[in-house]
């Protein structure tokens with residue numbers, strides 16, 4: 001689970017609401033303080049935290065609650081909603097359209113932010129859902145950029161376009177998009193060059209590529225380790241191209257990711273996905289309510305069901321249910337179930353969708369369980385061959 005430290009701090013603060021014998025003003029104040037300190041330690045901007053604190057205080061009048069209301073749940077609900085507001089800009093991102101013309105999505109961001117890796121993760125995410133997806137490398141600035149995209153795309157089985165010799169990113173982007181449009185691809189992802197810092201050359205090139213391919217969505221990729229500086233960076237990119245969504249990467253490695261997420265939200269940009277590792281499946285849809293729910297250990301059942309539906313073969317499951325009724329459950333059935341669970345993503349991610357599951361599993365237990373499932377799967381695969 002990303003931002004685990006912040007999560008345990010928030011959970012602890014909220015559980016004090018359940019554990020206090022008498023829930024009075026003093027207990028509420030101390031809970032709000034604990035939450036505020038946790039958020040600031042996760043690098044959330046002091047002003048944003050101050051605003052959230054005021055909002056919570058103004059809604060909780062513990063001595064004058066309407067009769068019949070469960071005080072503890074009421075308090076928790078208010079805190080939950082206010083935490084959601086911190087990471088939810090309330091703006092809807094671009095939705096992929098099924099139509100004759102392709103959905104062209106242009107990726108922008110600084111060098112090293114994880115842009116190329118994220119392009120592949122994004123392509124795989126939609127390819128798994130059945131879309132015909134292709135990748136175009138229009139990064140001619142960084143030596144080896146095309147090789148990296150080619151390697152990633154090959155590994156992920158995604159068609160790609162690029163060149164070792166062409167140095168004009170605008171020409172490459174235009175030609176790549178044209179080729180894949182002619183080939184009737186539904187989603188064409190254009191990876192553009194980055195620079196070490198925000199500079200005029202980068203922005204000019206971005207504008208030209210954008211004019212050439214006329215994207216339906218511009219995705220800004222940002223490294224979470226920059227924390228609160230995310231606000232300036234996101235604003236700078238937004239001022240030059242029409243950024244429609246943001247992907248925040250490397251949330252696995254940073255206790256300060258809360259700062260980046262809330263800073264991006266403060267620029268009214270919707271965060272659509274987060275990167276949670278170097279592997280292509282370490283990539284999660286971002287939904288503010290679900291994210292905060294998981295952070296607080298409340299899980300997110302709708303997301304779990306959605307993931308299950310994506311990998312489940314319904315006809316096969318009906319057959320398995322029939323077999324189970326007759327007391328039949330073979331090793332083959334078990335292997336199929338293990339494979340299905342593994343296809344849903346890393347086990348650590350799955351467990352966080354189940355309310356309270358974090359309390360059931362000890363630290364490191366998830367990795368151990370994943371490894372054991374994989375071992376059983378590999379062994380059985382060998383036996384069958």
Ligand code: GDP
Nearest residue numbers: 111112113114115116117249250275276277278
């Ligand atoms: P680009 O220069 O923006 O295209 O960045 P790359 O895609 O080359 O990524 C830079 C480094 O960040 C690579 O080593 C990636 O494996 C790594 N990376 C990308 N996304 C993530 C993430 O979500 N978590 C972690 N831990 N590493 C990531």
